[in-house]
Amino acid sequence: MNWKNGITDYKNYLRIERGLSDNTISNYARDLIKLVRFFEKHEIKNNPITITKEEIQKFIYEIAKEVQPRSQARIISGLKGFFNYLIFEDYRNDNPTDLIEPPKIGRKLPDTLSEEEIDRLIAAIDLGHPQGERNRAMLECLYACGLRVSELISLQLSDLYFDEGFISVTGKGDKQRFVPISTHTQKFINLYRNEIRVHSAPKPEFSNTLFLNRRGRQLTRAMLFTIIKDLAVKAGIQKTISPHTFRHSFATHLLQNGADLRSIQQMLGHESITTTEIYMHIDRSQLSDVLHKFHPRSKEN
Known part of the structure; x- marks a missing residue:
């Protein structure tokens, strides 16, 4: 097995057996290609079946000079997954990354917007612009439903x-x-759908797509990033924000207002509750109030 065939087979496995998205698969493949290029640069001839722990370690030392700890940890995790796949398929008996420890990283708390900042962003949309109603409907939907940009x-x-x-x-x-989805958000989507989108001419393959660009095609991730960054400038918001910031804000504001973590998990589509628990940091300032209000030993006699 050479590296090209190994990576191709692994991508097919991730797609068919694991059901991962194209974006996730591309990220795994990209990290493996970095490994292959490192081996080519240093004239290391081993293939995926014969490569050793020492040779993998050299690659890890190299990338540690170039990328942040969080990216290092992701790359190491991806390599572990690839070699575990080779073991699963009986190509190897061992995983050369087993004893390689990822760097210690702290859990990054997500950036959020306040309710007032959300309102300012949406208010900054020029509704006189041909795409104004569409942009308002998209941002309302992002915030009200906690969607990922791809969703x-x-x-x-x-x-x-x-x-x-x-x-x-x-x-x-x-x-x-x-x-x-709330009736508030439905109102803006219906306004776009019934008053603006009906006058568009979608390409045949995008006739069922809700949000269209000016050429009648599905919007790109990059276009949505650009829309939000431009609105942040207009609204005078200094934070670095992205479409994902609306998702973080959705979960944070639900938690602040008393929603339970399990319900938030289901709405966000997190497989594990531990992923959702990152939003618990928001409630740290409220824990003392909760204790004094609800614990029997905290009540005054």
Whole structure:
């Protein structure tokens, strides 16, 4: 087995057996290609089956000079997964990354916007612009439903179940979930859909796509990033924000207002509750109030 065939087979495994998204698979493949280029540069001839721990370690030392600890940890995790796959397929008996420890990193707390900052961003949208109503509907949907950027841009007209108060969302690994949507947000989506989108001419393959660009195609991730960054400048918001900031804010504001973590997990589409628990940091300042209010030993006699 050479590296090219090994990476191709691994990508097929991730897609078919693991059900991972194209973006995730591309990231894994990109890190493996970095490893291959390092070996080519240093004229290391071993293939995926014969490569040793020492040779992997040399690569790790090299990337440690170039990337941050969080990226190092991701690359090491990806390499572990690749060699575990080779063991699973009986190509190898050992994993050369088993004794390689990732760097220690702290858990990064997500950036959030306040409710007032969300309002300022949306208010900065020029509704006189041809894409104004579309942009308002998208941002309202991002914030009200806690969607990932890929989930928003791939929303279909057939995913809208407004009579039932839900939308159908296709998340990571093509997993489907139903997310509740408020009548407030439905109003802005309907305004865009019924007053603006009906006058568009979508390309045949995008006839069911909800949010269209000026050429009748699905919006790109990069375009949504640009829209939000431009609005942040107009609204005078100094934070570095992205579409994902709306998702973080969605979860944080729900938690602050008393929603339980399990419900937030289901709406966000997190497989593990530990992923959702990152939002618990927001409630640190409220823990003392909760203790004094609800614990029997904290009540005054």
